[in-house]
Amino acid sequence: MKISKLHPIMQLATAATLALGLGVAAQAEEGAKLIVNGEIEMVTRTAAPAYIDGLDEIISGWEFRSTETQALQMDDFDNSGMLGVDSALEAWNKVQGPEQKSCATCHGDVESMKGVRTVMPKFNEEANDLWTLEDYINNCRTERQNVEAWGYTGGSMTNMAALIAVQSRGMPMNVAIDGPAAPFWEAGKELYYARTGVLELSCASCHEQSYGLHIRADHLSQGQINGFPAYRLKNAKLNGIHARFKGCVRDTKAETYKPGGPEFHALELYVASRGNGLTVEGPSVRN
Amino acid sequence: MNFTRRDALVIGAGAFTAALLPIQAFASLADDAEAAFTGGAATTDGGIELTAPEIAENGNTVPVAVSAPGAVSIILIAAGNPNPDVATFNFGPLSGSQSASTRIRLAGTQDVVAIAKMADGSFARAASTVKVTIGGCGG
Amino acid sequence: MASGVKPRVKVPKTAAAGETITIKTLISHKMESGQRKDSDGNLIPQSIINTFTCDFNGQNVISVELHGAISTNPYFQFEATVPESGDFTFTWNDDDGSTYTDTKSIAVS
Numbered sequence: 192m193k194i195s196k197l198h199p200i201m202q203l204a205t206a207a208t209l210a211l212g213l214g215v216a217a218q219a220e221e222g223a224k225l226i227v228n229g230e231i232e233m234v235t236r237t238a239a240p241a242y243i244d245g246l247d248e249i250i251s252g253w254e255f256r257s258t259e260t261q262a263l264q265m266d267d268f269d270n271s272g273m274l275g276v277d278s279a280l281e282a283w284n285k286v287q288g289p290e291q292k293s294c295a296t297c298h299g300d301v302e303s304m305k306g307v308r309t310v311m312p313k314f315n316e317e318a319n320d321l322w323t324l325e326d327y328i329n330n331c332r333t334e335r336q337n338v339e340a341w342g343y344t345g346g347s348m349t350n351m352a353a354l355i356a357v358q359s360r361g362m363p364m365n366v367a368i369d370g371p372a373a374p375f376w377e378a379g380k381e382l383y384y385a386r387t388g389v390l391e392l393s394c395a396s397c398h399e400q401s402y403g404l405h406i407r408a409d410h411l412s413q414g415q416i417n418g419f420p421a422y423r424l425k426n427a428k429l430n431g432i433h434a435r436f437k438g439c440v441r442d443t444k445a446e447t448y449k450p451g452g453p454e455f456h457a458l459e460l461y462v463a464s465r466g467n468g469l470t471v472e473g474p475s476v477r478n
Numbered sequence: 479m480n481f482t483r484r485d486a487l488v489i490g491a492g493a494f495t496a497a498l499l500p501i502q503a504f505a506s507l508a509d510d511a512e513a514a515f516t517g518g519a520a521t522t523d524g525g526i527e528l529t530a531p532e533i534a535e536n537g538n539t540v541p542v543a544v545s546a547p548g549a550v551s552i553i554l555i556a557a558g559n560p561n562p563d564v565a566t567f568n569f570g571p572l573s574g575s576q577s578a579s580t581r582i583r584l585a586g587t588q589d590v591v592a593i594a595k596m597a598d599g600s601f602a603r604a605a606s607t608v609k610v611t612i613g614g615c616g617g
Numbered sequence: 618m619a620s621g622v623k624p625r626v627k628v629p630k631t632a633a634a635g636e637t638i639t640i641k642t643l644i645s646h647k648m649e650s651g652q653r654k655d656s657d658g659n660l661i662p663q664s665i666i667n668t669f670t671c672d673f674n675g676q677n678v679i680s681v682e683l684h685g686a687i688s689t690n691p692y693f694q695f696e697a698t699v700p701e702s703g704d705f706t707f708t709w710n711d712d713d714g715s716t717y718t719d720t721k722s723i724a725v726s
Contacts, residue, residue, distance in 0.1 A: 271643065274690060425538060478616050539689075
């Protein structure tokens with residue numbers, strides 16, 4: 192174990208786990224393949240993009256989970272995240288607001304969203320800003336449907352993000368980091384390596400330098416976001432990317448950035464780019 | 479379930495202790511729950527299968543399966559939960575097998591018990607220890 | 618009625634007479650266990666689905682009594698014998714008095 196590389200607090204935690212000698216969640220066998228419903232083949236491990244210096248190989252969070260948790264994502268009926276997808280499909284077809292429009296009024300069948308998730312977040316020329324999937328959804332609500340924006344990390348929003356993600360399942364993530372997106376990417380990269388909180392941990396401390404090791408009884412993943420929204424066993428609901436970021440930063444014992452704010456937008460682009468080549472899994476199942 | 483940070487800390491601390499040895503505090507409640515089902519009758523070891531993970535990644539959602547050919551009903555008990563009752567499966571005339579699976583909550587490392595009531599009025603019992611870990615940050 | 622409760626059921630569309638089939642059910646429900654406290658330290662009262670039944674053409678397949686230790690979004694998998702074509706009826710009873718139902722037809726060849 193590469194304990195010497197870890198922060199003292201994490202050394203302590205790791206040592207405690209070792210001392211206990213039990214309570215270590217079983218990590219599934221290497222080489223396990225994620226095929227959803229017996230038909231959608233996922234890329235859970237591939238070469239890292241050239242612009243990522245700290246990793247040779249990128250690995251989906253699915254590979255870090257126990258056999259039982261992995262199984263929950265292999266069949267849509269066993270994946271409780273699909274409850275949120277079902278609920279969002281109703282919202283997709285619901286005519287509402289003064290314009291009397293549903294999502295379907297403009298976009299037709301939700302299958303028209305195929306591929307959308309793979310390029311999010313992306314630079315929006317008109318807004319001259321980096322937009323996430325959530326931004327596009329809320330823009331439709333406020334500008335086209337003339338109804339109230341959803342809370343950025345609220346249930347309706349996260350369910351809709353999952354419905355849209357489902358249309359791209361099995362397609363590789365492919366966010367653009369050049370051109371007008373470049374400054375956002377650079378800002379995101381800076382945040383990724385910035386240590387925060389009392390524990391002085393950066394994203395990289397856990398997810399680049401220590402993935403595969405234990406944090407208490409859990410396996411650290413690479414923190415990839417190709418599986419979002421993620422149905423977490425912990426809170427039994429779908430969780431969005433910024434909500435997860437917030438949890439991570441909070442766990443370093445820091446004041447977090449605001450979900451939907453510019454810092455997490457930039458971070459989302461950078462983290463998404465670290466997973467370019469992994470397939471869209473949303474809604475994934477994680478612990 | 480939505481946990482506040484405080485809940486998580488309290489549960490975390492509890493489970494950390496629980497990792498050392500199975501919860502004993504609620505054992506008498508579990509005995510009561512078993513007795514309520516069997517009416518105090520003796521149980522045998524064979525004839526029922528309980529499938530549960532040796533280690534659960536999160537105590538909130540633990541997959542378990544029970545199977546007891548010829549059973550009328552099967553009760554599932556979490557011996558270390560503050561309320562040990564989990565579920566009772568009653569098999570009707572069109573049941574294709576006397577088996578079922580579900581997902582349960584475990585408050586910490588503990589024994590999960592399944593008891594089947596057979597058509598002849600006898601009882602079969604199986605138990606399995608599930609270690610419940612409180613992870614780091616979930617990823 | 619608890620808000621947003623939605624059942625999902627998976628039943629094969631066809632079967633041979635007398636065949637044993639696998640059924641999966643899932644329903645969106647918080648399953649408030651009665652063990653948690655709110656931010657003021659008061660116990661949040663239990664609010665769960667307390668029974669689930671599956672019948673086929675009026676005959677019972679399985680009935681389940683649930684307690685607070687069943688996970689959020691209760692999931693069940695079980696097997697049924699299908700003697701003839703007909704309808705499966707699935708019923709969930711909520712502590713708050715609500716009942717949620719779903720039906721699925723199966724054709725026996």
